[in-house]
Amino acid sequence: MMAKHLSYDDRLDIEKYLKSNYSLSEIARELNRHKSTISREITIRSRTVKKGCYGRNYNACIHRYSCESDRVCSDKKCSRKYKHCKFCGRCNDYCEYFRVDHCEKLQSTPYVCNGCEDRRRCTLTKFIYDATTAHKSYEELLVESRIGIESSPEEIKKLDEFIKPLVNNGQSVHHILVNNKDKIMVSEKTIYKYIEIGALSVKNIDLPRKVRYRPRRKVQRGYKVDKKCLEGRRYDDYLAFIEENKDISVVQMDSVEGNKGGKVLLTIHFVDVSFMLMFLRDANDAKSVEECFQMIVDASGSEYYKRLFPVILTDNGSEF
Template identity: 30%
Template sequence: MKKKVTNVHFTLETRKLIEERLNESKTITEISNELQRDRSNIGKEIMKHRIATFPSTFNYDHPCLKHVNCSMKTYECYKTCKNIEIKLCENLISSPHVCNGCQKKKYCRHVRYYYNAVEANNEYVNSWKKDRSKLRYTPLELDILNNDFKVLVLNCKSIYHALIVINKRGFNFKISTIYKQIERGQLALKKSDLPRCRKTKQKEVRDKSYKRDIDGHTYEDYNSYKEENPNAVETQMDTVEGIKENDAPVFFTIEIVDIKFILIFKLTSQNAKEVSNKLKLLKQILGNEIIEKIFEILLTDNGKEFIRLDDLQEILPNANIFYCHPYSSYEKGNIENNHELIRRVIPKGVSLKCYTQKDLDLLCSHINSLYRESLDGKCPFDLVENYISKNVLDKLNLKRIDDDKVVLVPKLLGEKNINNIKKYLDKKEIEEANITL
């Protein structure tokens, strides 16, 4: 004799079979034997999900036994009343407690109960979803999420980083679960507190034809070189602009792609000479050996500050230099992701004149101390010593920030930054940009 199945949820197919057998007037014992399920489980399933059908009260007795003496006698009040007392058909008192197989159901004036497989399955799925969506945290865990975790996210604007910091205390919070609970509004942290709550605009399709002669250094050449040299170290180079004005300063950014490590320098003006001077200074600090190692591949955009290829090749003679298509910043998406972190502290639309190199070194240190999912839970500082020694990092004024001290909101650079933002952006623009002042 086969052993009966236990502790297995009913499926829609199983429920349909139960409904069919009830319609055929089969007993619960016969159904349980066919399904190899415990008789009590079949009975509980039917009783839990049966649906009541009330007969019309027109020219017939009301289904509620209390109706005569009840003060509430509205039309079909029995459908909503919680104190209803129903006179059941004698056949419903005994198993299977439903009318599916009854021969008199067409003419019966009693309240009828039916088992419907589809309705039963929908009710089960909805109750399962509701049960799964409940918070199952201890008071301590809930307190940690609504206080310590929230503060970390508001400061560093990264759920991934904040979870690593919190989980180091012995917790085991899952990032996918946290995102769902924030979406449902179950935590103190709101969706609007997250850095990417705004909808991404659709990319504008632009002409990708080159306007300058950079044969052998195009994005197609870059892809070919990467294919032939998959282990080559790649660095990306770009600038971050402020408001448009004459001789406006910009931030010059360099990223070692494999470890997401970024360097940020201030240029007094956005031109090729400023870039060349800063690269020469960087070469003096890093030394030829490190320069050759991290600049094996150099990918940058087609901007005026980078287009003097001869100057770049003179400073970086061993680098394979390539250019993205015009208006195609997504082709160097790695450095653009770090730019997004910069913009969390210094948003678009403000002047960059008030920021010093010391400010940028501090910002750079915090960005490079942020844990990244793409680095398997490490931060760029954890991996940079394979490329740049600690002594050289000290010369660049960069240092690892304690993981619970990482801040990537405007307050990182003090009142100067907050006042600068308020000077150039109104309240509505600040709210739309999701800036936390």
């Protein structure tokens, strides 16, 4: 059975095999790992090295062999010990004709320079897999993922060693907790949290039921409206008001939505004159409605605004 995490010894072996020009499949076979695990490890944890070779400074320019430029940096303090700037380590930083060159070998597996025969005479950017650096990066990531965990590393390890075999036997986290209340001192929710953030070697794919359930879709609901805001403003109140003020002009207002979460039209319909104003808003919220009416107030003046809108009929949308 394949282990979950690569150890430092595994990474030392990867570095050794890369230097010997093993293929990813061969390395995976030697370490009893899946090829994708090895590929991901090398791709993620390789380090970039901008360093030249014996007797040559770093130079990643595509013109590095033919270029004869000099005085590129215009630095009076330049020692000018080189006849041409292409031999200087600062050439790429200052030259206006610099064009980066990429090694074609890095486009194919194993994506690093560890076993390259040309490495000793190459001045391009190199990608090196170093076991010590890779393992340090892994440990730092592990520490970051465990921030907020109240259990000590020893307690996490003990919990992992206890739960892992039971999960492998097909038991659920709930079943394990019910039958081992005196041995497990954390809640079911906490264990699922540890699994989710990678603190345990148990993964979601190992759980017998969890992988069968799709995550619930989050339903976007409208904002809750304080019911007190509706007092005196319900449809019955509107009808009573119109009954008492039959000559008053009614304005109807509504929101017209396209795609959910996209831009929204605010429509203001002056019923008596069959005239409609429309405002395009970025979101369907109360703030955007308020901004539209502020534009009308600024354009018409407060007195004329009151004459324009003696009463407005809307639905119960939260934006109103």
